Amino acid sequence: MRKIFPDYFLITLKGIAMGAADVVPGVSGGTIAFISGIYQELIDSINNIDISLLKTLKKEGLKVAWKQANASFLLSLVIGIAISVLTFSKIITHLLATKPIMVWSFFFGLIIASILLIWKQITNWKTISIVALILGIILTYYITIARPVSSPESYPYLFLSGFIAIIAMILPGISGAFILLLMGSYETVIGTINQFREGITQMNVEMLSTALMKLGVFAIGAIIGLKAFSKILHWMFDHHKNTTLALLVGFMIGSLNKVWPWKEVLETRINSHGETVPFIEKSILPQDFNGDAQVITSIILAIFGFLVIYGMEKIAARLGKN
Numbered sequence: 245m246r247k248i249f250p251d252y253f254l255i256t257l258k259g260i261a262m263g264a265a266d267v268v269p270g271v272s273g274g275t276i277a278f279i280s281g282i283y284q285e286l287i288d289s290i291n292n293i294d295i296s297l298l299k300t301l302k303k304e305g306l307k308v309a310w311k312q313a314n315a316s317f318l319l320s321l322v323i324g325i326a327i328s329v330l331t332f333s334k335i336i337t338h339l340l341a342t343k344p345i346m347v348w349s350f351f352f353g354l355i356i357a358s359i360l361l362i363w364k365q366i367t368n369w370k371t372i373s374i375v376a377l378i379l380g381i382i383l384t385y386y387i388t389i390a391r392p393v394s395s396p397e398s399y400p401y402l403f404l405s406g407f408i409a410i411i412a413m414i415l416p417g418i419s420g421a422f423i424l425l426l427m428g429s430y431e432t433v434i435g436t437i438n439q440f441r442e443g444i445t446q447m448n449v450e451m452l453s454t455a456l457m458k459l460g461v462f463a464i465g466a467i468i469g470l471k472a473f474s475k476i477l478h479w480m481f482d483h484h485k486n487t488t489l490a491l492l493v494g495f496m497i498g499s500l501n502k503v504w505p506w507k508e509v510l511e512t513r514i515n516s517h518g519e520t521v522p523f524i525e526k527s528i529l530p531q532d533f534n535g536d537a538q539v540i541t542s543i544i545l546a547i548f549g550f551l552v553i554y555g556m557e558k559i560a561a562r563l564g565k566n
Contacts, residue, residue, distance in 0.1 A: 252316060252317075252320040253320075255282065255317060255320040255321055255324070256320045256321070256323055256324035256327075257324060258276065258277070258280045258282055258321065258324065259320065259321040259322065259323060259324020259325045259327075259328065260324040260325070260327055260328040261276045261280065261324075261328070262274075262276045262277055262321070262324070262325055262328070263324060263325035263326070263327065263328025263329045263332065264328045264332045264336070266325070266329070266413050266420055266421055267328070267329060267332050267333050267336045267337075267421060267434070268336055268340070268347075268351065268421055272412070272413065272415060272420070272499070273325070273413050273414070273420070274413060274414045274415045275354075275355065275358045275496065277414070278358070278361075278362060278492075279357075279358050279361050279362075279553050279557050280557075281557075282317075282321070284481065285314070285317065286318075286321065286414070287414070287474055287477050287478055287481065288314075288478060289313065289314040289317055289318055290318075290470060290471065290474040291474045291475055291478040292312060292313055292314065293313055293471070297309055297312060297313055300312050329437060330437065330440075330441050333434055333437045333438055333441075334438055334441075337434060344505070344507075345505045345506065345537070345538050345541075345542055346505075346538065346541060346542065346545055348503050348504065348505040349505045349538075349541070349542035349543075349545040349546045349549070350545040350546065350548060350549040351503045351549060352500065352503045352504065352505060352546050352549065353545065353546030353547055353548065353549030353550035353551075353552075353553075354549035354550065354552060354553050355496055355499065355500060355503060356500075356546070356549075356550055357549070357550040357551075357552075357553035357554055358496060358553055359493055359496045359497060361553065361554075361557055362489055362492060362493050362496070363493055365489055366486050366489045366490055366493070367486060368486050369486070369490075370486070370487075372484075372487050373486050373487045373489075373490040374490070376487045376488075376490045376491040376494060377490040377491065377493055377494040377497075378494065379491065379494060380490070380491045380492065380493065380494020380495045380496075380497070380498060381494040381495075381497045381498040382494075382498065383494075383495070383498065384494065384495045384496075384497075384498025384499050385498040385501055386498075387422070387423070387498070387499075388422070388498065388499060388501040388502040389501070389526075391524065397432050397458070399457075399458075399461045401427075401429065402429065402432070402433075402458060402461045402462045402465070403461050403462070403464060403465035404427075404465060405424055405427050405429035405433070405462060405465065406461070406462040406463060406464065406465030406466035406469065407465040407466065407468060407469035408423055408427065408469065409421075409423045409424050409427075409429075409466065409469075410465075410466035410467075410469045410470045410473075411469050411470075411473045414470065414473070414474075414477070415492065415495060422499075422502060432458070433462060436455050436458045436459055436462075437455075437459070439451055439454070439455040440452065440455035440456065440459060443455055501527055504527040505542050506527065506528050506529065506530050506532075506533045506537060507522070507525040507526065507527060507528065508525060508526050508528045508532070508533075508534070509522045509523075509524075509525050510523075510524040510525060510526060511523040511524040530542075
């Protein structure tokens, strides 16, 4: 039986790691959930929230329904994700703007380690698994080179963005934040999160209410998308686990193009703050980079990212034995 400390505290820390990853375009919170040993439980817990839960609540009370929903696990995780998103949204965007090579190098190492860890869990390679791997690579690579659209702020589009992005966020290897970027909603969502935080700190009711409306619409779309897709994932893991894992590995391999540290800017755009930022980029070799390639620092950070994932995996495996 789990205890508030250290068990649920550790789950909250994993939620913080997931939230930090989900803020970054190119990195998936689902990857963190997978390598930290809570992915299957997360999908199963989401899948268990249905009409039968209301019947249990009515007949047997809150305590039994809470246990059926695994609500303590979900609440601990959501608290961690919320803390991380509110805390790191501004930090991550600042680091990506000022230290992009260093940030992407760290995440490149992180994803390489994740690929190897999930690859080891595939127990039987069949033709269908190989096909799934190749399809995953092609699909995700295409997503990384697709042309983003402009940033819409309408409520229907925010709903759709939440619906689609949450599916990507729970899939290891596909970044929900990058899907938002492709849909043109990333800047809107991150800006709204920052607006929400500033509304609280400044006690600005108008700013807070506007942010809450936008985040509420986005959240409703995300909840509906999460519930709809969790059933598909639950079925896939139950009946075609090796094929599903191969597909996820393909997603991760394909996403490496996005997190490659060295980029050449092909097009720029003006963001909502009037700043010129990259719009279309392509991956290049370090020697072709225009500026300080920071190769040694990048290698060190990539190795560090790699070791962080393996460290988390070892800790999760050790805790699983206890």
